[in-house]
Amino acid sequence: xxxxxxxxxxxxxxxxxxxxxxxxxxxxxxxxxxxxxxxxxxxxxxxxxxxxxxxxxxxxxxxxxxxxxxxxxxxxxxxxxxxxxxxxxxxxxxxxxxxxxxxxxxxxxxxxxxxxxxxxxxxxxxxxxxxxxxxxxxxxxxxxxxxxxxxxxxxxxxxxxxxxxxxxxxxxxxxxxxxxxxxxxxxxxxxxxxxxxxxxxxxxxxxxxxxxxxxxxxxxxxxxxxxxxxxxxxxxxxxxxxxxxxxxxxxxxxxxxxxxxxxxxxxxxxxxxxxxxxxxxxxxxxxxxxxxxxxxxxxxxxxxxxxxxxxxxx
Numbered sequence: 001x002x003x004x005x006x007x008x009x010x011x012x013x014x015x016x017x018x019x020x021x022x023x024x025x026x027x028x029x030x031x032x033x034x035x036x037x038x039x040x041x042x043x044x045x046x047x048x049x050x051x052x053x054x055x056x057x058x059x060x061x062x063x064x065x066x067x068x069x070x071x072x073x074x075x076x077x078x079x080x081x082x083x084x085x086x087x088x089x090x091x092x093x094x095x096x097x098x099x100x101x102x103x104x105x106x107x108x109x110x111x112x113x114x115x116x117x118x119x120x121x122x123x124x125x126x127x128x129x130x131x132x133x134x135x136x137x138x139x140x141x142x143x144x145x146x147x148x149x150x151x152x153x154x155x156x157x158x159x160x161x162x163x164x165x166x167x168x169x170x171x172x173x174x175x176x177x178x179x180x181x182x183x184x185x186x187x188x189x190x191x192x193x194x195x196x197x198x199x200x201x202x203x204x205x206x207x208x209x210x211x212x213x214x215x216x217x218x219x220x221x222x223x224x225x226x227x228x229x230x231x232x233x234x235x236x237x238x239x240x241x242x243x244x245x246x247x248x249x250x251x252x253x254x255x256x257x258x259x260x261x262x263x264x265x266x267x268x269x270x271x272x273x274x275x276x277x278x279x280x281x282x283x284x285x286x287x288x289x290x291x292x293x294x295x296x297x298x299x300x301x302x303x304x305x306x307x308x309x310x311x312x313x314x
Contacts, residue, residue, distance in 0.1 A: 025224050027051065027071075027097055034075060036082030042097075045116035048104070051097035052090040052117070056082025059150070060123045061313065062114060063089040066132020066156070067238055068203055069296075070096035070228045072221065073131065076302035077309070084310055085127065090117065092134065094237025096228050105240035106247040107159070111140035115148045127313045129153035131298055133241050136160065136248065142260040142282075143251075151313055153263040155305075156270055156295055158277045160248045177210075177269060185242035192232045199229035210295040217299050258282050263312040265305075267294050286312065 031038040031053040038055030053071055061081060063074045071089035081087045091098040093113055094105060104110070114137060118126045127150045130138035135154040142149050143159075164182075171178040184191060195202055203225045208214045228234060261284040266274040271289040279285050288308055293300035 025227055027053065030072060030075070030224065031055070034082075035079040036087065038078065038082070038087075043117055043120050045120050046104075046109070046113045048093045048099040048101055048113060050090055050093065050099070050113060050117060052088050053078075054086065054088045056085055056087045058085040059313070060118070060121065060126035061085035061087050061309075062118065062126050062128045063087065064092060064114070064128065064130035064134025064137050065089070065095070066130075066134050067095075067241060068199065068206060068229050069132075069225050072224045073296070073298055075221075076299055077306040080302075080306040081309065085313070088117075088121065088126075090114065092137065092241075094240055095234060100233040100237035103240070105237070105244040106251065107136050107140040107244065108144055108248075108251050110137045110241075111144050114141055115145035118148050124148075125150050127151050127153075129155065129309055131155040132157055132295070139258070139262075139281075140248075140251070142258040142262070143255040146258065146260055149260045151261045151263070153265065153309055153312060154274075154278070155265050155298065156267070158264075158274055159252050159281070160245045161252050161277070162249060164245060164249060181206075182242060182245075185239040187239075191239055192235045195229070195235050196232045197230050199235070200226040203229065207296060211300055212292060212294050213300050217296065221299070252281075255281070259284065262286070263288065263308070265290055265297075265308065267291075267297055270295070 027040040031040040034055065036055040038053050040053050042049055042051055063071065065071055065073045071091050074089050078087050078089060093110055094100050125148050128138045128141060135157050136159050138152050138154055139159040142152050167179050167182055169183060200222065203222055207217050262278065262282045263286045264274050264278045265288045267290045275287050290297045290301060298305050
C-alpha cells in the first residue's frame with residue numbers, strides 16, 4: 001500500500017500550528033499538528049544548539065532541509081515515514097530555530113553536527129535523507145563519518161565540485177534557469193539589509209519559479225519559511241552555506257568515492273547532472289528521475305517521495 005493516506009494526514013492540520021502570539025507560528029505547534037507523535041526538541045552538540053522535530057518508531061531516519069526552507073519542508077512526508085522509522089527532522093546550523101554562529105558552514109563541519117547529533121540521540125548510526133543543502137551535508141557525512149550512516153538519500157543536488165565555478169554570472173537567453181542566488185549569497189551584509197523582514201518575496205520567487213505546481217506549497221507553508229528567514233542572523237547564517245562552497249569544493253577534491261548506499265533523486269533540470277556525477281563519487285548508487293515536479297518535489301510529489309524513501313531504506 002502507498003504512503004498517500006499517511007501523507008494526506010499531514011494536510012488540513014496546519015491551522016492548529018499557529019502559536020499564541022498574533023501571526024506567530026511555533027515549532028511546538030507545527031510538530032504537534034503532524035500525525036506520528038511528533039514533538040519539538042533541542043540538542044547542543046559540536047558547539048551549537050540544534051533544533052529538531054522527532055516522532056514515529058523504528059530505525060532512525062534523519063531529514064535535512066534545504067534553502068530557503070526549514071525542517072517543515074518534510075511535513076507532508078513525515079507522517080508516512082513515521083509509520084516505519086523514528087523520524088528526526090533537523091534545522092541545520094544557521095537555519096530555522098537552530099543556532100546561527102559566525103562560522104562552521106563548510107559542509108564537513110555541518111556533517112559533524114549531524115554525526116554528533118546521531119550519537120547524542122543514542123544511536124550508533126542512522127539513515128539520512130537530505131534535500132538541496134541538506135543533500136550536500138549528507139554526502140559530507142558519508143565521506144567523513146561513514147560509520148554513522150546506514151543509507152543516504154540525496155535529493156535534488158550533489159556535493160559542490162570544480163564545476164560549480166563554471167556557473168554563468170550572465171545567462172544566455174536560451175538558458176532554462178539562472179542560478180543567480182549562488183552569486184547573491186556570496187555578498188556580505190547587503191543581503192541582510194535587503195532581505196530582513198522581506199524574505200517572503202525571496203521565498204515566493206524561489207518556489208514560484210522552481211516548481212511546476214507552486215500551489216503545492218501553501219500560503220501557510222510560505223509564512224512558516226518567511227518567519228524563519230526574516231531575521232538578519234538567519235539570512236547571514238544560511239548565506240554562509242553558500243559562502244563556504246569554496247571550502248566544500250576543496251574538501252571534495254580530497255574525498256574518495258564513498259561506499260554508503262545512496263539513492264539520488266532529482267527533477268528533470270538537475271537529473272542529468274546528478275546521473276553523470278553521482279556514480280563517479282559513490283560506489284553503490286540508485287538513481288530516480290522525478291517527473292511532473294520541480295526542485296521542491298518533496299512538496300509537489302510527497303506520496304512518491306515517501307514511497308521511494310521507504311522502498312530504499314527498507
